[in-house]
Structure formats: C-alpha cells, structure tokens
Amino acid sequence: MNRKTVTAGTLVLFTAAVFLAFYSNIIADSTTPKKKVESVDILENAIIIQGLDMESDTPPEEELHAGKIIYDENFDDAIIDYEKISSKKNENSPRKTARTGDYNADLLRKLQKEDIRWHVTKYKIKKGDNLWGISRKYGTDHRSIIAMNYIDDPDSLSPGNMLFIPHRNGIQYVIKKGDTITSISARYNTPVAKIVAHNYIGKHVHPGQKLFLPDAVQPRVRSIKNSAQRDTANIARAMKGTFAWPLSGKITSSFGNRIDPFTRKRKFHCGIDISAPLATPVKSSADGTVIFSGWKDGYGNMVVIKHHNGYITVYAHNKSNTVAEGDTVEKGQMIALSGMTGAVTGAHLHYEIRKYLTPLNPMRFLQ
Numbered sequence: 001m002n003r004k005t006v007t008a009g010t011l012v013l014f015t016a017a018v019f020l021a022f023y024s025n026i027i028a029d030s031t032t033p034k035k036k037v038e039s040v041d042i043l044e045n046a047i048i049i050q051g052l053d054m055e056s057d058t059p060p061e062e063e064l065h066a067g068k069i070i071y072d073e074n075f076d077d078a079i080i081d082y083e084k085i086s087s088k089k090n091e092n093s094p095r096k097t098a099r100t101g102d103y104n105a106d107l108l109r110k111l112q113k114e115d116i117r118w119h120v121t122k123y124k125i126k127k128g129d130n131l132w133g134i135s136r137k138y139g140t141d142h143r144s145i146i147a148m149n150y151i152d153d154p155d156s157l158s159p160g161n162m163l164f165i166p167h168r169n170g171i172q173y174v175i176k177k178g179d180t181i182t183s184i185s186a187r188y189n190t191p192v193a194k195i196v197a198h199n200y201i202g203k204h205v206h207p208g209q210k211l212f213l214p215d216a217v218q219p220r221v222r223s224i225k226n227s228a229q230r231d232t233a234n235i236a237r238a239m240k241g242t243f244a245w246p247l248s249g250k251i252t253s254s255f256g257n258r259i260d261p262f263t264r265k266r267k268f269h270c271g272i273d274i275s276a277p278l279a280t281p282v283k284s285s286a287d288g289t290v291i292f293s294g295w296k297d298g299y300g301n302m303v304v305i306k307h308h309n310g311y312i313t314v315y316a317h318n319k320s321n322t323v324a325e326g327d328t329v330e331k332g333q334m335i336a337l338s339g340m341t342g343a344v345t346g347a348h349l350h351y352e353i354r355k356y357l358t359p360l361n362p363m364r365f366l367q
Contacts, residue, residue, distance in 0.1 A: 040143055043152060045291040048312060050154045051130050051357045054298050054343075054350060055260060055267040103164035104148045111144070117168040119198055119214040120148070127159045132310075132356035138167035142356070171216040175209040188216035243285035243365045244331055246315055246351055247338065249274040255361045261345050270359035271314065271352035278319055278347050282336040285313045285353075285366075290327040290335070299350065300342025303335050314352035317342050 103120060111118035123134065135142040144166050149156070157163075171188065181203050185192045190213045196203065199211050253273035260267045284305055291312070292304040299316035303323060306312050319339025329335060340347040353362045 039152075040146055043146060043154070044142070045306070047131055047154045047157065048306075048357060049292045049296070049304060052296065052299070052304070052314065052352075054270055054316070056270060056359070057128070057267065104150060107144070107147050108166060111166055115168065117170060117172075117212050117214075118166055119168075119170070119194075120164045120166050121169075121215065123163045123165050125157060125159050125161050125163060129157075129159065130357045131157055132358060134163065134165065136358075138165045138169060140165065140167045170212055170214045171218055173211045173213050173216075175205045175207050175211065177207045179205065179207070181205060184211075184213065188213050190214060190216045242311075243313065243353060243362070243367065244283070245366055246282050246285055246313075247274060247276050247280055247349060249276045249280075249349070251275075252348055255359070255363065262343060268359075270354075271350055272362050274349045274351060276338040276347060276349050278337075278339055280338040280349075281334045282315050282318065282338055282349055284329045284331060284333050284335050286311075286331045288313070288329060290323050290325055290329060293321045293323055293325050293327075296342075298343045300344070301336070301339065302342075305329060305335070310356050312352075312354050312356070314350070314354070316350040316352075317344050317348060 301318040
C-alpha cells in the first residue's frame, strides 16, 4: 500500500468521523431534554437594560418621598405559571397583543379563580413610564402585566401604546337596606356596568349580598398612604448595609438634581460618580447574576448585576469589563476596571442601585 492510498484512506475515515459526530449531536439535541429557558426573565432583563438612563427629566418617586422605598411586595410571589400562560396561543386565531386592544383572558380567569377581586384596567403608557412604576401604581406583579399583554418585545412599552393592567384595587361591599346598584355606583364613582359585569349579577340586589366594587376607593386614603410610607421606611432601614462599595474614591457627583456637564440643563442624576484612577478594580456590591456586560450609549462599557428581590446595581464608564452576561458573581468579586468610556469629562465610576428601573439613593444602602 503506497503513501497516497494511506492518505486517502485517512481522509475518508476523518470525514466519516466528523459526519458521525455532527449527526450524533443532532440526534442528542433532538432527544436530550433541554434546560427550560425562562423567557419572562430574559424579557425582564431586556426591558431593564433598554430602560436604563443616567439622567432623568423628572425625579423618581423614591426621592419625592424623602428616600422611602415605595414598593408593595405583596404580589411578587403570586403563584402563576407565567411561562406557560404568556406563551399560550389560541390555535384558531393569531396571537393577540396589547396593540390590538385584546388581553389574555386565560390569565384573568386564573387570577379570578384565586381571588374574585382581580380585574383589568386599560392604561395608556405615558412618557417616562416604566413597567415597574406602572405595576407599583396598581399594586400588581410586573410579570402579570407581561403575561396579560403577551409582551415579548421591550418596544411594546413605548409611550402611546395601551396596556391592560390586572389588579385588585377596589372595595368589598355588603348591600344594605335601600341600596341599589345605581346608588352604590354614584357613591363610589364606579360604573354600573363594571359592578354588574364583575359580580355576574343583574341590577337587582338584596340586603346582605356581598359585592366587589372595582377601582372604588376607601375613605381616609391619607391615613392608608401614611401607613404605607411608614412600612417602606422600615424596608429602607432593613436594607441599609446590604451593598458594599464597588471601589474607594471621592464622590464627585451625588444622587439627585444637578446641572448636566454637557447640556448645562438641570437633570436628575440617577446614581453617584466615584472618582478613580484608570484601571482601578471595580467590585460587585453583592452576590448576583450579570444581566449585561457591554456598551451602552452614555454609559460606555457597563456591567449590570441583578440581585435578590429585583434589586440591580450598575457600573459604568469602565475601561474594560471582566465578566460576561450570565456569570454568577459574589460580593467583592472584581467585575471591571474603571475608565472613562461613554459620556464623561474625566475618569470615574458611575454607580447606581435600582429596584428594577426605579433609581434609589446608593448612600442609603452602602455599608
């Protein structure tokens, strides 16, 4: 057997081995169970990254309430299979979206089965709105809004688009002698049709009958609001010291209103700037998962880490990032080297702490 025959035979065997390996991978991919991709979490992360902005024309609610964190966590643990509901399609019709004026009726029925108070309100997105501000306003979980509206693209949350918000705002009411649906409607400023439709009743009611009045407001709203603020003040105190400083340095720009160094206009600065020499190690403030590591206009090279209960930290203007999207990091682990990329006038780290997209004052959290 000559050298050419051996070479040709080796080439044939090599080609066959490559083909078999490739074919085996195809078979394995089609038969091996894959890890479930949490599309709601992926979408949530995409909405966060797209919505990040260093400066705002209007201060966030957190600052307006003297630094108290106005968050109602009650609905965050609602037992709903969002993955299944949000991906479910009607086989006899095209998938519906908020833009068509339709909502996920399957989700509403599931919610109402758990609690009859659940109902839906139509909401037009305004400039400056974000998913978490809207969900907090209605006291519902942002995942319910995603599933209710079949949201699969952050652009669905653009100003002018309509959302259907599932929530439980309203009053439980027991019919008294002399009450009529019309009189109750006028007293609580709730349309007759809404009361009738929600409670599956006619216009005739009897004493002792229990109703739920969607969107009706209880008297003495002020005392309820003050109570909520006291509760959130306790949350702020409990969170103090949860996050470690990302690096040591002088704070050159604080959280809050300032004059933008480029436009010379008054803006709300959504984080703090910490002076640091080029290539200073930047460390993660807490345990978490990297949901972004890359370039974003204004921020330059940026790392975003998601932590427990929807808190995120942002590290921007880096010379380089040393972690990648999907990495799990520990408190104190190096994630970047400081720099002066993006919109900067000098070397520093721009650092933010947020609850989803709501900016929080880092000085109230750092230990």
